[in-house]
Amino acid sequence: MTTYVLLINWTDQGVRNVRESPKRLDAAKKxxxxxxxxxxxxxLTMGDYDMVAVCEAPxxxxxxxxxxxxxxxxxxxxRTLKAFPEAAYREIISSFG
Incomplete structure (x- = not known):
């Protein structure tokens, strides 16, 4: 499985319906x-992004x-970031010229 970091911000609509956010998270997980x-x-985060999720996908x-x-x-x-675990990081760096 590949790891991804999702940086998530609510839209205006999402903020207006913030009380529904836990249900939406459950639906997203499913x-x-x-x-x-x-x-x-x-x-739930403070700063440039409202939420951060670490996910795995095939x-x-x-x-x-x-x-x-x-x-x-x-x-x-x-925003989706593809994440490399430490072992892959070390392999990539060691194979660098």
């Missing part, structure tokens, strides 16, 4: 699970579909 992925961690296409599905609800906008 949607990603149905696609073969999972949420590893979820955080591949980039699954994560792209999931992020698009989230955005079509109109409550959040996302």
């Amino acid at each position: 949607a990603l699970s149905d696609m073969g992925g999972s949420f590893r961690e979820f955080f 591949d980039d296409a699954v994560m792209a579909r999931f992020a698009l599905q989230l955005s079509t609800g109109g409550n959040v906008r996302t």
